[in-house]
Amino acid sequence: MIRVRASEARGRGNHGWLDSRHSFSFADYYDPKHMGFSALRVINEDQVAPGAGFGSHGHRDMEIISYVLDGVIAHQDSEGNVQQLPAGEFQLMSAGRGIRHSEFNASESRGLRFLQIWIEPDQLGGKPGYQQKDFGRANGLTLVLSPDGEAGSLRLRQDAKLYQLLLDADQPLTHATAPGRRQYVHLIRGELRIGNTPLKPGDGAMIEHLAQLAFQAGAQPVQALLFDLP
Structure with missing residues (x-):
């Protein structure tokens, strides 16, 4: 079974410096029918004006992923990490028992567009953690997050996986799923x-009870994320 969460049906928060689309309930946007999917709690598509950003604020007991689509994020946190996150890279911040961080558009002249993703952890507390990696642009599925750091992926505190999906125009791809698992696909670019x-x-x-996913790209290349969830 596949249920589509249409782009135009997402919630929206426009604060001038920030224009955000919410796939699930977040901040002032509340929809009891869209509170998340399995352990996936937040997918926000954020567009941030030049030089603007989120000042220091706190999180706890959440796995927070940032995936930059255009531009560069300037990141600082209370664990001493000071990093820049350019387009194409993934960042995983495990909030654990508590962490504070800020994230700004590193450019004073061009916009920033990125996905902010929250996954609920299967363990509470613990030491905060920070990981960052560019997984390249290989065609097909590339494992980005996993609970055991499989194949050089970032280590996630949840029984879940995240894949980067890149397809050429008109390219097909099949992916087998394990029994009892659920999947979520978020399309970034192209037609799929x-x-x-x-x-x-x-x-x-939102995908349930399918033993195999049959992907087919349209007339343009595809960029998407595939979540494998409990």
Whole structure:
């Protein structure tokens, strides 16, 4: 079964310096029908004005992923990490028992666009952690997050995996799923079909009870994320 979360149905928060689209309930946007999917709690598509950003604020007991689509994030946190996160790189911040951080558009002249993703951990407390990596642009599925750091992926505190999905125009791809697992696909760029279900940029697909995912790219290359969830 596939249920589509349409791009245009997402919540929106526009604060001038920040224009954000919320796939699930977040901040002032509340929809009891869209509180998350399995352990996946937040997917926000944030566009940040030049030089603007989020001042220091706290989190705890959440796995927070940032994936930059355009521009560069300037990151600082209370664990002493001072980093820049350019387009194409993934950042995983494990909040654990508590962490404070800030994230700003590193440019004074160009915009920043990134996905902010929250996954609920399967363990509470613990030492905060920070990981960052560029996984390249290999065609197909590339493992980005896993609970055991498989194949050089970032280590996630949850029984879940995240894949980067890149397809050439008109390219098909099949992916087998394990029994009892759920999947979520977020399409970033291009046109994609999963079986007979079409997706456009910004759409999400909530998938249950499918033993195999049959992907088919449209006339343009595809950039998407695939979550494998408990």
